[in-house]
Amino acid sequence: xxxxxxxxxxxxxxxxxxxxxxxxxxxxxxxxxxxxxxxxxxxxxxxxxxxxxxxxxxxxxxxxxxxxxxxxxxxxxxxxxxxxxxxxxxxxxxxxxxxxxxxxxxxxxxxxxxxxxxxxxxxxxxxxxxxxxxxxxxxxxxxxxxxxxxxxxxxxxxxxxxxxxxxxxxxxxxxxxxxxxxxxxxxxxxxxxxxxxxxxxxxxxxxxxxxxxxxxxxxxxxxxxxxxxxxxxxxxxxxxxxxxxxxxxxxxxxxxxxxxxxxxxxxxxxxxxxxxxxxxxxxxxxxxxxxxxxxxxxxxxxxxxxxxxxxxxxxxxxxxxxxxxxxxxxxxxxxxxxxxxxxxxxxxxxxxxxxxxxxxxxxxxxxxxxxxxxxxxxxxxxxxxxxxxxxxxxxxxxxxxxxxxxxxxxxxxxxxxxxxxxxxxxxxxxxxxxxxxxxxxxxxxxxxxxxxxxxxxxxxxxxxxxxxxxxxxxxxxxxxxxxxxxxxxxxxxxxxxxxxxxxxxxxxxxxxxxxxxxxxxxxxx
Numbered sequence: 001x002x003x004x005x006x007x008x009x010x011x012x013x014x015x016x017x018x019x020x021x022x023x024x025x026x027x028x029x030x031x032x033x034x035x036x037x038x039x040x041x042x043x044x045x046x047x048x049x050x051x052x053x054x055x056x057x058x059x060x061x062x063x064x065x066x067x068x069x070x071x072x073x074x075x076x077x078x079x080x081x082x083x084x085x086x087x088x089x090x091x092x093x094x095x096x097x098x099x100x101x102x103x104x105x106x107x108x109x110x111x112x113x114x115x116x117x118x119x120x121x122x123x124x125x126x127x128x129x130x131x132x133x134x135x136x137x138x139x140x141x142x143x144x145x146x147x148x149x150x151x152x153x154x155x156x157x158x159x160x161x162x163x164x165x166x167x168x169x170x171x172x173x174x175x176x177x178x179x180x181x182x183x184x185x186x187x188x189x190x191x192x193x194x195x196x197x198x199x200x201x202x203x204x205x206x207x208x209x210x211x212x213x214x215x216x217x218x219x220x221x222x223x224x225x226x227x228x229x230x231x232x233x234x235x236x237x238x239x240x241x242x243x244x245x246x247x248x249x250x251x252x253x254x255x256x257x258x259x260x261x262x263x264x265x266x267x268x269x270x271x272x273x274x275x276x277x278x279x280x281x282x283x284x285x286x287x288x289x290x291x292x293x294x295x296x297x298x299x300x301x302x303x304x305x306x307x308x309x310x311x312x313x314x315x316x317x318x319x320x321x322x323x324x325x326x327x328x329x330x331x332x333x334x335x336x337x338x339x340x341x342x343x344x345x346x347x348x349x350x351x352x353x354x355x356x357x358x359x360x361x362x363x364x365x366x367x368x369x370x371x372x373x374x375x376x377x378x379x380x381x382x383x384x385x386x387x388x389x390x391x392x393x394x395x396x397x398x399x400x401x402x403x404x405x406x407x408x409x410x411x412x413x414x415x416x417x418x419x420x421x422x423x424x425x426x427x428x429x430x431x432x433x434x435x436x437x438x439x440x441x442x443x444x445x446x447x448x449x450x451x452x453x454x455x456x457x458x459x460x461x462x463x464x465x466x467x468x469x470x471x472x473x474x475x476x477x478x479x480x481x482x483x484x485x486x487x488x489x490x491x492x493x494x495x496x497x498x499x500x501x502x503x504x505x506x507x508x509x510x511x512x513x514x515x516x517x518x519x520x521x522x523x524x525x
Contacts, residue, residue, distance in 0.1 A: 002186055003193055003201060005130040005142035010336045011200050014040070014129075015211045020333050021123065025116045026073060027057045029217070040123065045167035047124035051076040056116050060109035066091070076120050088114060131189060132159050133197030140200045142193075155192075162189060210276045210334070218269040219290050219332075222262060223322035226297075229259050230315030237308045241384055252308055259315055263297050266318075270294055277334045280347045285479060286332045288354055289325035292475075293318040295358030299402075303362070303395050309388070310395055313365035314358075320499075321361075327497065345417035353410025353435070359403030360442065360471050366396040367464035368507065371514035374458060378517035393457050396464055397446070404442045411435045434474040441470040458518045462511050 002014040018040035023029060031039060032053075043050040054073035058064055067074055067087060079087055086092075092114045095107035103111075122128040130142040134150060145163045148156045162185060169182040193201060233255040240248045270291065274281040282291040300314025324330070337346075370389050377385035414435070415425040426432060445463040448454045 002131070002189065003207065005133075005200075006335075008336050009140070009200075010334070011142070011197070011202060012334070013207055013211050013214075015214050016334070019214055020331075021119060021128075022055075025057065025119055026055050031055060041170065043120070043123045044126060044129065044163075045170050051120075051124065054078075056113065056120065058113060060106060060113075062106050063088075063109060063113060076117065076124070079117055088117075126163065131163075131193070133193060133200075135196050137196075140197060142197060158192065162192075206276055209272055213269075213272055213276060218265065219322055220326050222266055222269075223319055223326060225262050226259075226315050226319035226322065229255055229262065230312055230319060233259070233308065233315065234312045237312060240308075241388060242382065256304065256308065256311060259297075259311060260301065263294075263301060266290075266294050266297065273334065279337050279342075280351065282350050282354060283337055283346060284331075284335065286325055286330045288350070288475075289321055289330065291351075292354050292357050292361075293321035293325070295355035296321065296361050297358070298355075299359045299362045299399055303399065307388075307391055307395055309369055309392055310362065310366065310399075313369060314362050317361050317365050324497070343417065343420070345413065345420070349410055349413040349417050352406050352413065356403045356406035356410060357471055357475065359399045359406065360468060363396050363400040363403060363464040364468035366392045366399065367461035368510055370396065370457065370461035371465070371510040374461075374514040375510070375517045378519070389457060393461060396461065400442060400446055400464060400467075404439065404446060407435070407442065408439055411439060430478045431474070434470070434478050438470040438474050441467050456518070458514055462514070465507055465511070 003011050004014050004017050005011050006017060006020075015037050018036040019029060022031070022036035022039050030036060034042070039050075039055070052075050054071060054075045056074050056076065056079070058067065058069070058072065058074050064070060067078055069078065081087060088110060091106075091110045095103060095110045098107060119128070126146045127144050129144050132145065132151070132155075133140065133142045135152065135155065143150055145159050148160045150156075151159055166182060166185045166189075169185055173179045173182050233252065236248055236251050236255065240252060270281050273287070277283075282288045297314045297318040300311045300318075304311040326332070370393055373385050373389040373392075376382075377389065411432075414432070418427070418432075419425045445460070445467050448460055448463060454460075
């Protein structure tokens with residue numbers, strides 16, 4: 001639970017910082033049976049040994065050819081010639097000389113690898129570990145032990161010697177299995193931090209919670225848990241439609257309660273993250289994804305008494321959202337808020353508008369299920385499927401209605417926040433524009449029933465499936481592809497995940513098969 005300060009000024013456990021850095025270097029949470037913290041301390045205490053261990057992620061085939069390797073991980077030493085020349089210097093220089101929009105995939109990968117190498121160098125040299133606060137510093141900036149010249153004579157002596165003493169104590173502890181001395185040295189560092197940095201040190205319980213939170217990896221585990229539970233529930237619910245058996249009903253009930261329990265853990269995880277960070281846990285891309293997953297499952301829980309298929313739909317969607325949250329381009333780091341987000345409107349506006357995405361995602365998944373039921377119902381001739389399709393269509397309409405209300409209210413509240421932050425209610429920022437587009441799209445979908453030629457279940461459910469792409473554009477497109485006040489990437493686009501193309505294909509095939517098997521007699525929804 002040793003505390004460090006990151007570049008953003010947040011004081012956090014070394015456990016958190018080590019996970020962040022090792023994840024950036026290797027794209028792994030642990031390597032060679034060692035935790036991120038063990039790797040980090042090893043890199044600082046024995047840089048020669050760790051400089052020869054492959055820990056740096058290389059994925060680009062051209063880069064592998066340059067480095068003459070086929071492995072996914074390379075060592076720090078492999079990046080340098082025997083005379084100390086940096087092998088990637090020319091490629092790095094060429095990449096940085098180009099405008100961001102002109103860089104190809106190779107250039108971006110070169111820059112990413114160069115950042116990992118620089119980070120390794122900082123760790124080896126001790127230039128990153130900001131452990132020591134300055135006395136009487138109004139800005140509460142902490143410094144690494146390599147900046148000992150900034151401290152007064154006595155403090156400078158302490159900062160200079162304490163880390164070398166700690167590293168020597170670690171080496172001795174590995175040999176004699178006695179960690180008493182190393183622990184005592186850590187206590188001295190903690191007392192130094194408390195003496196000069198008490199103003200920014202978090203409460204002890206927050207530090208403990210953060211370490212537990214990091215080690216548990218709750219949301220990455222929930223991703224697989226949701227997927228397995230959702231898939232099993234889908235299988236048994238389909239069996240239940242064709243054959244109503246007591247043992248099937250019991251299994252469905254058990255799976256429902258397992259999903260409810262997982263949802264409770266998800267809720268606790270969000271609360272813990274909020275307590276640790278000191279702000280609402282939906283302030284960046286990663287947090288908003290895990291919150292939208294929570295809101296999506298909430299919508300399924302609310303409607304699950306009416307139809308088990310709604311719980312199936314939201315559990316699978318929540319699993320997909322958590323999978324996306326843990327892709328490499330979303331950083332799960334807990335950070336301090338930027339000034340514009342330090343507002344109570346973060347709690348209100350963002351919570352409402354992103355929660356609406358959950359209800360609209362439920363509508364899209366139910367629409368997809370309805371299209372499958374139209375197709376399967378015609379093939380099997382089972383009349384019960386028609387009743388199930390009608391049931392989920394009604395729930396779909398209710399879910400979209402709730403989602404549209406929340407989306408509209410959230411957008412209006414966003415205008416009020418915009419006026420407080422930027423002095424205007426509406427500025428046609430890409431996020432504002434696409435929020436308005438989404439409102440209009442779902443307003444049209446919910447009013448299709450007033451057009452006689454478009455009153456069928458097929459049209460409504462297909463429209464609910466297509467409509468979700470306006471939300472995907474509002475959230476992902478604006479945040480990661482367009483430049484604006486709400487953008488995370490400022491126009492530097494992330495790669496489109498391959499599953500998006502599969503999703504488009506599934507939607508298209510489902511729509512075609514349902515259309516070919518749709519009966520005109522089903523026109524009333």
